Amino acid sequence: MPTLETNRLILRPWEPEDADFAFDLYSRWEVQRFIGNPPRVMTGRAEAEVRIRDWRQMDNPVHAVWVVQLKGSGQLVGNLLLKSIPASGPSLPLQPSGDTEIGWHFHPDHWGHGFATEAAAAALNFAFASGLRRVVAVTAPANAASQKVCIRIGMRHLGRTPRYYNSLCELFEATAPQP
Numbered sequence: 808m809p810t811l812e813t814n815r816l817i818l819r820p821w822e823p824e825d826a827d828f829a830f831d832l833y834s835r836w837e838v839q840r841f842i843g844n845p846p847r848v849m850t851g852r853a854e855a856e857v858r859i860r861d862w863r864q865m866d867n868p869v870h871a872v873w874v875v876q877l878k879g880s881g882q883l884v885g886n887l888l889l890k891s892i893p894a895s896g897p898s899l900p901l902q903p904s905g906d907t908e909i910g911w912h913f914h915p916d917h918w919g920h921g922f923a924t925e926a927a928a929a930a931l932n933f934a935f936a937s938g939l940r941r942v943v944a945v946t947a948p949a950n951a952a953s954q955k956v957c958i959r960i961g962m963r964h965l966g967r968t969p970r971y972y973n974s975l976c977e978l979f980e981a982t983a984p985q986p
């Protein structure tokens with residue numbers, strides 16, 4: 808998983824030492840309230856350690872989960888994900904849909920600076936540069952902040968769909984630029 812750099816940010820692979828930040832991020836209701844079906848917060852650091860282990864073991868060369876840090880201070884500010892999105896269906900765990908989704912989870916202390924948009928644009932570029940032809944994003948219908956990120960990075964809104972995660976989501980799509 809390569810490290811990406813933007814004007815203000817570094818997107819790098821998660822390390823075990825980042826577990827305090829991951830726990831701080833995912834133990835907050837304002838972060839988790841639109842994520843998961845049903846949403847739930849992390850309740851212990853051990854959960855964050857397991858999550859980081861899983862992210863580090865992703866073996867698809869064009870998928871990645873990056874911790875986002877500020878250049879200069881090194882402050883950790885969020886998580887940027889490019890991964891397989893599960894299809895809705897009866898079996899648990901849900902089966903892969905074959906589509907790739909992009910997602911963003913940022914710490915509330917760092918909302919409102921354009922960091923999610925800057926990181927997401929870099930991840931989308933990486934996806935297309937790696938050969939993906941199409942990337943989707945899904946948000947809860949009420950998650951206006953996330954929908955704005957989708958639009959800011961140039962994704963198209965395709966309306967609501969029950970296709971993924973066994974839930975009704977707003978669906979956004981980006982396709983690779985023509986060569």
Ligand SMILES: CC(C)(COP(=O)(O)OP(=O)(O)OC[C@H]1O[C@@H](n2cnc3c(N)ncnc32)[C@H](O)[C@@H]1OP(=O)(O)O)[C@@H](O)C(=O)NCCC(=O)NCCS
Pocket residue numbers: 837838839841842910911912913914917918919920921922923924925945946947950952953955956959
């Ligand atoms: C979704 C989420 C990442 C959006 O974070 P965000 O900080 O609002 O998004 P951006 O990085 O695009 O920042 C945009 C905001 O910063 C402002 N901003 C300030 N400086 C900026 C800059 N240099 N460039 C761009 N925007 C800037 C924009 O005006 C905008 O504010 P507004 O929405 O009030 O108009 C954040 O709300 C979050 O982590 N939520 C919890 C997790 C979640 O729900 N994730 C999505 C699941 S689908």
